[in-house]
Amino acid sequence: MADFNTQIQQSQQQVSEAQAQIEAITSRIETARAKMKAGESDIDIENASLDDVHAHTDLMNANIAELIMGLDDVTAGFSKEFDEMRSKTGWETFVGIFSKGKSEAMRQERMREASVQDKLQDLISKSDVIVQLLEGQLTVLNEQKTKVSGNLEGTLDEREMVVGELETLKAEIQGMDPKIIELENKISVEQDAAARTKLESELARLNEQYNEMVQQEQVKIAKSQTLERYIEKGKTWVDSLQNQAATQMVLINKLQTDTKQRVVLYDALTSSLKTAQQQDVAHQINEIGVETDQKAQTAMAAIGSATNQRMAEMMEKHEDHMVFAREVLEAKAKSDERFARRFEKIVEKHDKNLYGG
Template identity: 80%
Template sequence: MADFDTQIKESQAQVAEAQAKISAITSRIEAARSKLDQGVVLDVENATLEDVSKHTDLMNANIAELIMGLDDVTAGFSAEFAEMRTKTGMESFIGIFSSAKAESMRQERMRAATIDDKLQDLISKSDVIVKLLQGQLDLLNVQKTKVEGNLAGTLVEREETVGALEAVRKEVASLDPKIIELENKISVEQDAAARTKLETELATLNAQYNALVQDEQVKLAKSQTLERYIEKGKTWVDSLQNQAATQLVLINKLQTDTKQRVVLYDALTSSLKTAQQQDVAHRINEIGVKTDQEAQTAMAAIGAATNDKMADMLEAHEG
């Protein structure tokens, strides 16, 4: 992965940009929350959320590509280790003159072969990616906690606001029949003093009614603002939750891959050693067979010589 460092830098830049966008949205939500009493409308539009979503999708796709790159490298190493068992060009050339020397060179090469540096390189690359993902996950969790905390307080406030709104509406509704009753009394009252008194009472009720209606409108507007804030906040929390889930999936894949790579590399190491041991054992067996054959030949020669000697002695005795 010659371009791993370049890809990491690109991913780091994308993560930094994503974190800036995410923090900006959370800040806007928090700012709007602090100004709800002033009727400030939350200005986090769906387009903004979609922009963050698209950017994080691109970021995660690039990181996933890095992860798949590690898989490709691992597969390449597996093939490389398999080829270690075959003779190199130099060993084959030496073998023309001395097969024993060529085999000795191959055995030494296999004995010296190590995959620790390759394994550590892959693990270090994996750790770099995990660190990148973990940093993003930590930020997402912090932002989610902030928004959830604000939402919890806002839900309580909206519940209280809705309760107060309903209470005001009941008061307004209770004044309607009283006003109608006074208006009817005034319409039939002939006495000027009594009529004036009724009109004063009606004016008081109307003022109270108007104040309640105004209060109802204020509470309704606040309730609607809180509702919009809650809706946007929940959407943002869901987005943060989904992003965090994606980070966890990638982190778990990397951690699982790392464990599997250790197992694979241990297996490759054992395979190399086993192959070497098998080759040595085979060589020893070949040497043993050859020695046995030479011994048998020697014994046969000794036996033949002994027989010849005994035959000569018998002939001499008979003579």
Template identity: 75%
Template sequence: MSTSQFDKMIQDSQDTVKESKAKISSITSQMETAREKIEAGEDQGLDIENATLDDVQAHADLMNANIAELIMGLDDTTAAFSKDFDGMRSKSGWENFVGFFSKGKSESLRQERIRGANIDDKLQDLISKSDIIVSLLKDQLETLQEQQEKVQQNLTSTLDDREATVQELEAARAELLELDPVIVELENKISVEQDATARTQLETELANLNEKYNALVQQEQVKIAKSQTLERYVEKGKTWVDSLQNQAATQMVLINKLQTDTQQRVVLYDALTKSLKTAQQQEVAHRINEIGVETDKEAQTAMAGIGAATNQRMADMMEAHEDSMVFARDIIEKKAKADDRFARRFSAIVEKHDKNLYGG
């Protein structure tokens, strides 16, 4: 993958993340508006359809798939760097051929090739791209967590409201149950009452009870409607919270892999650079060894001092080697775990990458 292609993919991912954040904020805003209407006792219809939630989820999946492709590209580029370093440890076929005629020219060609490789800039560019993608993912994760907190707060309030509404509904129903036998009893009394005055009093009492009964029935209907609205709101909210949680989990997997990969690239760069320096020092030592005897004699005293310093440096390096190896192994173990989580989460993308199944 060329640098321009990779940069274009990063730009596309940035645009996709920006669009995703707008979609996520829009749905949360609709949730908040619905909540405000419920509190104000206004029209409590919810206009958040499943299709809208599905659209946001599909967009998030596409965004994460694009970023996963970027991560696979970073892995490929890192592997290519490792091969480049391996190639620089030894001479190329052409350099070996030239060496049959001129060792100096052969070494000159190799040094020119190493200088032209510009490994430092390439690897630093790779690490920089990793950092850009991590920053992108962290920004998206922060948005997801903010929106999740908002929706969760709304849900908590709505659940409390629904609980209170259901209690009021049950209280109205209980009162209706108590009124039923009283009304029936009054109706029976009226049916057998012969005295006009007493009958009138009973009918007045019945009218008052019927009025109260009808008011309770109306209250029951209102509470049922409100409970159903709150229930729909809760279900929509739960669906959205689940979606945000799933998206956040995916972001964390991607961030973990990228951060671990970046650590490994730093270790790789350090190890391979030291390897090249060591190889170059060995070549310089061979060339010094080829200088005439007279030069050797003149350089003997200086070389003895250099040798002592080299031995001291070698001892320091050997003492530090254990710590370096422990750190490197720790990074390798972390990378293996991060790779495993990434592969499980994005198995389809990994399979396409490994088997070159694009466009199928």
């Protein structure tokens, strides 16, 4: 399990670094928004940083996915180990030829010292640690998404207003063209100097107003383009955060379902071990040829009645247990399918042992 511990530590470090990068990009977006409010138009949110976050997040999730599949492998290995616990070893069978009691004592001692349940509990504990890690990352992703979405909402409203102002300005500029053309035509045919001078003064004012409006149009266009660029960067980051959150939820779902399955397995192993021991004791009692008196027979009858009642209760509970176990297995199948779709390459590499290729 040392490798698991090392991988968990690596994952914790990777998650911490990813969170720092995510917060840095969100901070850069917030800074860009503040600059726009201050009237600065030179806004740039580096794509390189976003690519770095994606690369780092992919590495982090790949490492966690490998961890999860490693936990699955260890869990699957319990079946063989448990079968070995229930059956006698070659040496125990050999000893049984000479001393059945000694053979049984050796097997029971080995069962008492067996650590399958401890290992299973350790796996459940490690699953919980990874789930907590992923849930912490999911919380950060959702917090950052809320921040950026809030900024975007304000920016979208602002751009809508700027575009509206721009359209109004364009309409006013287009409306001035006929007036200017009309004045220019009047000036070209006007013979009176005083009237001509008046028309030229009016044309100069219109041209000045026209030029000012054209300049405003350029400013509005620049602002609209800046807002548009900011919006596109923000949307890209929100989409990235949503995709990352979706991946985290797939991993969390897989781990939580696996943990439920391991709890079922833990209960099954415990019950089976107890049943095996009870069967051994029953066989031993059955083999003891002791004559019993009436009181003993009465006592045994009472015990038998109580045992039958207990057995009926156990069978009823067993049905509930099997229904729950079936539900867990169905949920696990769905969880594994989602996990396999999301991490297809990692699953293929794991299943075909294509490491280092």
